[in-house]
Amino acid sequence: MTDLPSTPQQYHQRGNFNIGVISSQFVCIVDKISFKERPGTTFVAEIVSTPKNYQHVLSLAFAVKEINENPIILPNVSLGFHIFDSYTNAKITHQNTLKLLSVSEKIVPNFKCDKKMNMIAVIGGLDSEISFHMATILSIYKIPQISYSILAPIGDVRTQLPAFYRMVPNENYQFIGLVQLLKYFQWTWIGVIVSDNEIGEKFGQTVIPMLSHHGVCVGFHERTPSLSQVMEIVGSFETLQAKINSLTNPEIKVIVVNAEPQTTTWLKWFLYFYSMLENISENLLGKVWIMTAQWDFSAETMHRAFDIEPFCGTLSFAIHANEVVEFPEFLQRLHPGTETGNAFFRMFWEQAFNCLWASSHEDKNNCTGEEKLESLPATLFEMSMTDKSYSIYNAVHAIAHALDNMFKSKANRVMGNSRLCPPNVQPWQFHSFLKSISFNNSAGELVSFDENGELVAGFDIINWITFPNQSIVKVKVGSILPSQEFTLNKDAISWHRTFNQVLPIAQCNDNCHPGYRRKKKEGKPFCCYDCVPCADGKISNQKDMDDCFKCQEGQYPNQNKDQCLPKVLNFLSFSEPLGIMLAFLSLSFSLITASVLGIFIKHKDTPIVKANNRDLTYSLLICLLLCFLCTLLFIGLPQTLTCYLQQTAFGIIFLLAVSCVLAKTINVIVAFMANKPGSRMRNCLGKRLTNSILLCCSLIQIIIYAVWLSSNPPFPDFDLDSLAEEIIIECNEGSVTMFSCSLGYLLFLGIVCFVVAFLARKLPDTFNEAKLITFSMLVFCSVCLSFIPVYLSTKGKYLVAVEVVYILASGAGLLGCIFFPKCYIIIVKPELNSKDQLIRRK
Template sequence: MTDPFQVPYKCYKTGLLIIGVIATQFGCVFDEIPFREHPKTNFVDEIGVVLKKYQHVLSLEFAVKEVNENPKILPNVTLGFHIYDSFANARMTQQNTLKLLSSWKRIVPNFSCDMQNGLIAIIGGLDSDISLNMAALLSIYKIPQIAYSIFAPVKNPKIQLPSFYRTVPNEELQYTGIVHLFLHFLWTWVGIIAADDDDGEKFVQVLRKMLYQNGVCTAFSEKTPVLSHTLEMLQAFESIQSKGSLITNSKVKVLVVNAEPQTTACLIWLIYFYSVSENSAETSIGKVWIMTAHWDFSSQSEHRNFNIQVFDGALSFAIHSSHVPEFTKFLQILHPNPKKREDFIRVFWEKAFNCSLLDSSEHGESNNICTGHEKLENLPGFVFEMSMTDQSYSIYNAVHAIAQTMHKMYTFRPKLNTIMDRVRVDRPFFQPWQLHRFLKSISFNNSAGDTVSFDENKELQAGFDIINWVTFPNRSFLRVKVGRMDPQASAGQVFTINDEAITWHSMFNQELPVAMCNNKCHPGYSRKKKEGEPFCCYDCAPCPDGKFSDQIDIDDCFKCPEHQFPNRDKDQCLPKIVNFLTFGEPLGIILTFLASSFSLLTALVLGVFIKNKDTPIVKANNRDLTYSLLISLLLCFLCSLLFMGRPQTVTCFLRQTTFGMIFSVAISCVLAKTITVIMAFTATKPGSRMRKWVGKRLTNAILLASSLIQAAVCAGWLCTAPPFPDIDMHSLNDEIIEECNEGSATMFYCVLGYLGLLAFVSFTVAFLARKLPDSFNEAKFITFSMLIFCIVWLSFVPSYLSTKGKYMVAVEIFTILVSSAGLLSCIFFPKCYIIIWRPALNTKDQVIKKT
């Protein structure tokens, strides 16, 4: 090539106003230029044509054709275009951008002697790197640049690139859509694949942060090498193959791919290497691929030999687009014109149909001659689509935005003559930088009915479509629109998706794929973090006692309301049962029967003693004291009934105080009887002064003094903190305890302590008097009865404290009955035996007989 700046592929259409375009369709290898040589461009090899991207050029031609044929837009003014290829190369991008800015087809910066150039705006590029390479030059001249790249070339293009516009939405909306998609399908364990460059790094950082904030874990984030041509791809075989975990990791079912061409090309090679090394079909991979809006499905010529069913059921985001019916008709009549040197269509036609045009000896790959009757609709979808893709739709909107802006400028001229409305002029009388005022505020409806306008960041005010890709064994496919991310929709409708319209990969048997680190925790369980693992990986721990969980995958179990308790599975709450000791339940019946029986027995004993009141054995040891003891024992048995039934104010008020007073009287009687025995024997000794103490005065004094002390304690209890009915919600998990709150636990234990003191004194005195003559002495019986009494009440304290609810009440009733029965049996049964069955022993001679 003699011209150091000659470019092999370009496309040109004359017009009064020219739209410059930097497309990306061809891939070439360029030689290295040492600094000692004059700058030049030599192509070493042409490595391929991205066939599907030729539609970008066709959508631009179609949009220009629409504008020129529409009398309502720019009347008497024709639009033209000048297209160069970027070759995905920074040097070629800048070189061809300079060609658009220069005259006479030579690069002469800052000088234009051909005023008929008419360049008004430039469209491009496809990715952020190409866009930035273009913007570096165009921003100097303030020429509007409308890009259709998914990622902005800089962090803040509004400030850093004031002449930069994009006919795509803000990429943040795409991140939000991916997060919404994962949350919708409950996918929490995903992988990320991106290129090892600035765009890939940005994609991974932003997405991982948003996923983490929404409870989604990243199993891995893998970087693919940036490879410029097939030779590097083959040389990087080992590097690519080492990333086999991306597709062999069976736990990671969902992979999100930043699907710009470099990454998808590397991914396809990776899948190919895996299928070869594992000797298995690619379709066995069984993943859900989530692709970004870069996704072109078949952006590499190698796809001709690639099994596209690997991507069956994939979901991708795409710039929102609508069907343009006239575009299909435009494609149906499209053929290369042999009279025109149209580089793009000639190369595309030969590559797509694998034939050679008659006047071509360079591009054809076979001896087949193109007949001229080839039709684009006969090409498989992975090579070329008849419907306008989202990227082509963006270019289509960009052309119309420029045309509408120019039309608005021509009609909005309050201080200028309207010469353009009457006569045709040979050149525009304005500069490209004047478009910005109108372009940034332009708003119109295109032929598909969509509103086209730019937001404050000079980005398209539109959303993303969610596409489901359905593939077939014959290498055909369907593009099904299943959802939308619409930032201008009402609340709750920003993200919409139709689950029933989605076709999943055949390995999932049309069931929703599961993407989790582990199985969900069912109701009745809560999540327990695994040490050293991401928060999405956890164990399931059963809810502790008293708690429940009625949801899936909760972090902690909840307490039931106070009036409810967890069921056996701990997945719901049930109403608590009211707990109190009733007369009708088996335990209540037994205790009532025992109390009634002992009361009746005590009454019978009292009747026997009254009937035989004049016998020596009854008269011995103070007959009145015996009657008092029997009556108090009778009342002890009956007072146990106060503890049964639903607690009421009166019963709670009387329970412990009545029991304490009656037992104090009973034990005081036992103490008085024991002291009477000792005093009687002491008084019988010659010269004893104890005779004056023997009699009723001593016993009454003991009985009255002992009882008054307990009465004072009970009175103080009732006056300061009396017992009252209460409800205990917490002691038992599944029951509500209705009980008598003692008011003051201190006073309660003071009453019991005083009873214990009386019992201990009685036991001690009786024990000291146990060796008195048997025929007169009942101290042995009293000793034994008090021993039983003390053992029972010492056992009562731990038993009482270790039980809850009605069983606590039952323990106290049982203790009262057993201790009272011990006094009754040990003191009175031997006497009853003599009175009833051995009356011969009940004589005065037997009573006074010495052993």
């Protein structure tokens, strides 16, 4: 088979073992095959060069030189190489891969010609498509291929391409690092630019769901056109304007770019057209570009005049690389006169320095060979080893160490020296040694493959700083390791000048501050939301919380609803003004009652005391005294004993007081009826009637309290919900039914007493107490009825205060209405307190 029209650029250095290389320095558009004539390789346009990629070739040559000069690795064995270029074209890639298998003038499929060449492994290519085109041929011959493509060519590489290795980490680490980077800066509203091909589709399908899962929204997802679509888009103003509107959206400050060469080339052209259409400087665009590891800020020769300022502050991922100290010295020694047999070198020199070796062309200078590589801008060439070159450098050393291990293995020593001769080593024998390779390179870093044939390493995060003179500074600001450990030094990052070194904000809207929660906007992505205040009783203590939450028991939200405060205890204390006042009233009424009792005891033989049943009077005053004192049980921290005594003591004691009043009233009626001639009621008078009334009335209340205390007694309780900011410590009645029964019975007895006293108010008796009792019972019933609604509508210590006031008011009503008039007569009008006055009145 006659070879296709050749692409003459190649670089060949013979050795005992040769390494094949498919580089990617040039881009070209090849004429379509018409199938009407013999197929050829016809370039439609001028070849476009990327001078920076020539460093890939130089790093390989430098690594081979290092190995051949090292007496420890492969002693008495030399390495060589044979380099072709892919021209970023599938047909040429297949053609040049076949050329690596033969040095004859003809390409013979299914045969490996010129065994003296000893092709032990192949390195390439730069992207996944070129790598896959190479692998389809090399896998047939089981020749190891070490790629430095960031993306794997297919999903299950190890199964479908067992001879395929990658001197780069798994791309998933890069995607994880991208998510971590966005989360670190809280950038949740971004744009995504990918190429309009299978690579871009795969990137979108992998990364965008990861972003969504971690709360990052994609404001726009732009696909860059292929070369065949560029002119169509440029010619359509509406299409171009639509893309401009997306990429220049002022609300989107951060743009993630899957930095395939096609994508970055289109992006540079877009910025150029944008500045022309809007008549503004490209530098005013003001975006944070986040580039994937394919990006190395390289520029094709046709872009050498493009402004790089818009990319100042760019963050990019890069294959982890370390400095190889001797490499810059190697580059400085390069000279066109010494690079014989290297067809790439002269092309690189012309393209990089924009000159020609022998030309009368008016717009280009002649190349002198004295040009300095270090004078080139970083977009065209770098003196330090780039991450891609570092991968190639490691790939060469991996091949050399694997060969060295093969020769040193016990198995090969048994086979005899004749079997170790270079012509007898087959590439398929080489795989087991390459898979298990592990060594430290000259930069001191460990190089090894994982079970999938990928480099065990992580990605660096690089901050690109540009200057008006087209120079670039790369600053390593972070990394993502295979262990998924993410590190970032944000203080070392320089942002685009439009941000004035202030951290760019990439959010659909402002953060929801603590005290607010997020509420999704209808028709908008999930990270676009409104901020609404937390509902009563709930807080949010972090930014951008989806839901507010309740405080723990014993806590309440502060006014801003952004933190929980401990609730204070709420009970009626002796130390607070209200408690002091009520205690003072209780003691005052007790003292007054005791004074009245003392007055009555002192004047026990006076008619006004003797006429109204002296024993009942003493009993009533003692009950009122105890009733006033029992209010002290309601003040202070509730305890089990005080809770038992509060309702029990008051209920029974006050019931005895009301029973005494009822007994006094009934005694007045019976005494009046006994004075009638022939009445038998005279036999009912005396202590027997009084005791019967007291016993009957008290027995019912005692039964109620006995059932109450035995079934569901009162107990100290903590009410956490009634008051927002306080914990109410109260005596829980236990049984509301029994409490209602005791209160109801007390009210019923008071009403009975009021009715009886009302009926007896006009009986002709000088010291008839019926009117006084009527007024006292009226006061008691009024207080009792007004107490019920107030009691039901009050909480906390004020509820206890209401109970105390109720007891004091009820007792004071009895004390004041019944005893104060009598005390007035005894003390102020003693002349009315005489037997003569009593007889005269009768």
